[in-house]
Amino acid sequence: MAPTRLIIIDDHDAVREALGTRLRAAAGVEVVGCTACWKTGLREAVKLKPDVVLLETKRADGHGLDALRCLTEQCPSTSVVVLTSYPDAEEQTEARRVGAVRYILKDIDTPQLVREIRASLRPQAMI
Numbered sequence: 001m002a003p004t005r006l007i008i009i010d011d012h013d014a015v016r017e018a019l020g021t022r023l024r025a026a027a028g029v030e031v032v033g034c035t036a037c038w039k040t041g042l043r044e045a046v047k048l049k050p051d052v053v054l055l056e057t058k059r060a061d062g063h064g065l066d067a068l069r070c071l072t073e074q075c076p077s078t079s080v081v082v083l084t085s086y087p088d089a090e091e092q093t094e095a096r097r098v099g100a101v102r103y104i105l106k107d108i109d110t111p112q113l114v115r116e117i118r119a120s121l122r123p124q125a126m127i
Contacts, residue, residue: 004117007033007048008055009041009067010083015106018082019054019084022110029114038067045075052117054083055100057091072099079120083113 006029010016013036020034033044038059045053057064071080071112081102083094092103101120108116 001028003028003030004029004052004121005032005043005048005050006108006117007031007035007041007050009038009053011036011037011038011059011061013054015056016043016055023114026110026114029117038063038070042067042070042074045071045078049075050078051121052079052081053116054081054085056106057082057095058086058088060082065091068095069098081117081120083108090102 006018006023008016008031010019015057016034016036020031023029024031032048032050033041035041035044041053055068055071057068068094079101082100083103083104083106085106087105095103102116104116
């Protein structure tokens with residue numbers, strides 16, 4: 001099976017860099033983009049057509065759900081996984097409503113995160 005192509009969008013520098021390091025070392029995952037700016041991440045997703053985008057919705061700019069909405073509208077074959085710092089029931093409900101396929105917390109270990117990423121793949125991405 002081909003590696004899962006992934007973009008990370010998180011405005012917390014240390015977290016984004018740690019996620020990138022963890023996932024680049026993981027078997028079965030290819031990090032093709034990593035950015036703080038959701039608009040840059042959206043442009044990369046449209047251009048690169050990753051299998052999965054990991055998106056932090058609790059952003060300093062307050063546009064996390066807007067980013068999610070744009071990603072799901074403009075990249076319908078890409079699975080968007082919300083990877084967030086702490087649970088928020090209202091945000092989780094809204095994230096699922098606008099197209100997030102998973103809503104998981106950042107305290108997840110790397111093997112489980114890779115399993116969640118693989119499990120989030122849309123059927124056409126698994127071909």
